[in-house]
Amino acid sequence: LVLVIDFGGQYNQLIARRVRECHVYCEVIPYTQATAAEIQKRHPIGIIFTGGPNSVYEEGAPKIEREVFSLGIPVLGICYGAQLMAHVLGGTVKTAETREYGKTNTFFTPDCKLFSGLPQEAITWMSHTDYIAALPEGFRSTAHTADCPVAAMDCAEKNLYAMQYHPEVLHTENGTAMLKNFLYEVCGVSGDWTMGNYAQRAIEEIRTRVGDGKVLLALSGGVDSSVAAALLAKAVGSQLTCIFVDHGLMRKNEGDEVEAAFSKWDINFVRVNAQERFLSRLAGVNEPEKKRKIIGEEFIRVFEDEAKKIGRVDFLAQGTIYPDVIESGAGDAAVIKSHHNVGGLPDYVDFKEIIEPLRLLFKDEVRALGTELGLADYLVWRQPFPGPGLAIRILGEITAEKVAILQDADYIFREEVANAHLDRDIHQYFAVLTNMRSVGVMGDERTYDYTLALRGVTTTDFMTADFARIPYDLLQKVSSRIINEVGSINRIVYDITSKPPATIEWE
Numbered sequence: 001l002v003l004v005i006d007f008g009g010q011y012n013q014l015i016a017r018r019v020r021e022c023h024v025y026c027e028v029i030p031y032t033q034a035t036a037a038e039i040q041k042r043h044p045i046g047i048i049f050t051g052g053p054n055s056v057y058e059e060g061a062p063k064i065e066r067e068v069f070s071l072g073i074p075v076l077g078i079c080y081g082a083q084l085m086a087h088v089l090g091g092t093v094k095t096a097e098t099r100e101y102g103k104t105n106t107f108f109t110p111d112c113k114l115f116s117g118l119p120q121e122a123i124t125w126m127s128h129t130d131y132i133a134a135l136p137e138g139f140r141s142t143a144h145t146a147d148c149p150v151a152a153m154d155c156a157e158k159n160l161y162a163m164q165y166h167p168e169v170l171h172t173e174n175g176t177a178m179l180k181n182f183l184y185e186v187c188g189v190s191g192d193w194t195m196g197n198y199a200q201r202a203i204e205e206i207r208t209r210v211g212d213g214k215v216l217l218a219l220s221g222g223v224d225s226s227v228a229a230a231l232l233a234k235a236v237g238s239q240l241t242c243i244f245v246d247h248g249l250m251r252k253n254e255g256d257e258v259e260a261a262f263s264k265w266d267i268n269f270v271r272v273n274a275q276e277r278f279l280s281r282l283a284g285v286n287e288p289e290k291k292r293k294i295i296g297e298e299f300i301r302v303f304e305d306e307a308k309k310i311g312r313v314d315f316l317a318q319g320t321i322y323p324d325v326i327e328s329g330a331g332d333a334a335v336i337k338s339h340h341n342v343g344g345l346p347d348y349v350d351f352k353e354i355i356e357p358l359r360l361l362f363k364d365e366v367r368a369l370g371t372e373l374g375l376a377d378y379l380v381w382r383q384p385f386p387g388p389g390l391a392i393r394i395l396g397e398i399t400a401e402k403v404a405i406l407q408d409a410d411y412i413f414r415e416e417v418a419n420a421h422l423d424r425d426i427h428q429y430f431a432v433l434t435n436m437r438s439v440g441v442m443g444d445e446r447t448y449d450y451t452l453a454l455r456g457v458t459t460t461d462f463m464t465a466d467f468a469r470i471p472y473d474l475l476q477k478v479s480s481r482i483i484n485e486v487g488s489i490n491r492i493v494y495d496i497t498s499k500p501p502a503t504i505e506w507e
């Protein structure tokens with residue numbers, strides 16, 4: 001185990017991901033929990049301090065106990081973490097006259113273990129105003145830039161290392177190799193953390209925890225709940241009940257695909273076909289927030305009706321993943337979520353404990369685990385899909401007919417993107433049925449039909465996004481297939497706004 005101690009930096013999750021990419025298991029804990037005693041209890045083989053927005057010399061800035069440096073555990077400080085190391089150990093940190101930001105030419109001392117085997121000059125990614133003005137006793141500077149005399153430092157004898165720049169950011173050349181040097185050369189890790197042995201361990205832990213108890217999971221067909229279901233199924237088999245509420249607002253064939261994937265396993269799989277129930281509650285409703293609310297409430301009701309049939313369960317399983325855990329734990333860097341998955345289930349179901357089998361995994365690791373457990377690619381690589389489903393991609397009132405039109409059009413779009421092998425490059429892409437009709441001509445006939453919008457975005461975090469530069473030829477093919485094959489659509493537009501100012505979904 002390597003402990004990543006979070007000081008509120010924007011790249012903290014990235015550090016953890018890089019460490020795991022080096023096949024080393026790590027966990028992120030907020031600095032408030034990182035007392036020397038707590039760290040010692042967990043027996044990490046290395047510690048990494050993240051960056052953070054504060055100045056170490058400010059009143060109330062995040063601190064760390066001096067004893068942490070004398071536990072005999074190697075420490076790597078990054079950015080704020082580097083300054084904190086210098087400050088706590090008796091060096092000086094000051095505000096610089098010029099802020100260093102962005103790609104910066106950096107020169108390295110080759111005999112520092114972090115840089116062994118790497119070029120002596122490279123670009124690093126800097127983002128700091130404070131700098132280490134005087135080294136603590138026993139330290140030497142191991143890298144510098146034009147403006148920064150201590151771009152890295154070490155005290156090899158005590159296994160203490162620090163970098164002012166961000167090795168976790170891809171703009172830093174050889175950044176991952178430097179982290180790897182810290183892990184392999186300094187901490188001496190064996191690097192045997194793989195998804196295969198993680199899965200094995202997770203299955204055993206779930207078995208021990210659940211015993212002969214009953215587990216209930218709301219399966220949405222999304223990546224997280226599907227992988228959680230697969231893991232629980234492997235661990236406790238028939239003690240698991242999955243309730244799949246099909247609100248009839250999924251993409252074309254999706255409900256059947258989910259059923260086909262899970263109904264063959266030795267678990268209790270319950271599919272509730274509730275399209276009519278949802279559509280009748282949505283009839284005549286135009287307002288987006290109202291639609292969301294109705295769907296959320298109805299979802300809970302349907303789930304509750306099914307859960308009642310099962311009675312008391314011991315565990316309610318949830319597909320929470322690591323980024324949510326880190327965000328809610330760090331406090332300082334908390335992000336307010338604007339979207340929640342349909343539900344709020346725990347209040348309504350009779351259960352003893354929550355079990356979150358994916359709570360230590362990042363999204364890409366969840367996918368890797370899904371593949372490891374034998375889930376099909378179409379489940380593992382599913383794009384994000386909003387809980388209220390197509391209801392927020394049909395602008396205005398929702399009817400069964402509109403759902404069918406949109407499902408067909410969206411299916412063609414997705415099929416063509418996949419045929420062009422762009423399905424993993426465009427992070428989310430879908431069709432939207434606008435509420436607008438316009439005049440067209442087909443054969444010799446005047447038409448008055450719907451306008452369909454296509455949306456494709458590239459993004460890393462879905463908080464901001466750019467519209468995808470889909471080749472015109474592909475758009476043309478999609479357009480003519482949709483017009484010819486779907487009906488009721490006579491005009492197709494492509495959304496060329498980024499987020500902000502637009503959002504990814506239209507409602």
Ligand code: XMP
Nearest residue numbers: 339340341384385386387388462503504505
């Ligand atoms: P927006 O439209 O806000 O969407 O740019 C950002 C991401 O969130 C997804 N999304 C939702 N997911 N329930 C969800 O579970 C929702 O109500 C919801 N609304 C939007 C959207 O698909 C995109 O990936």
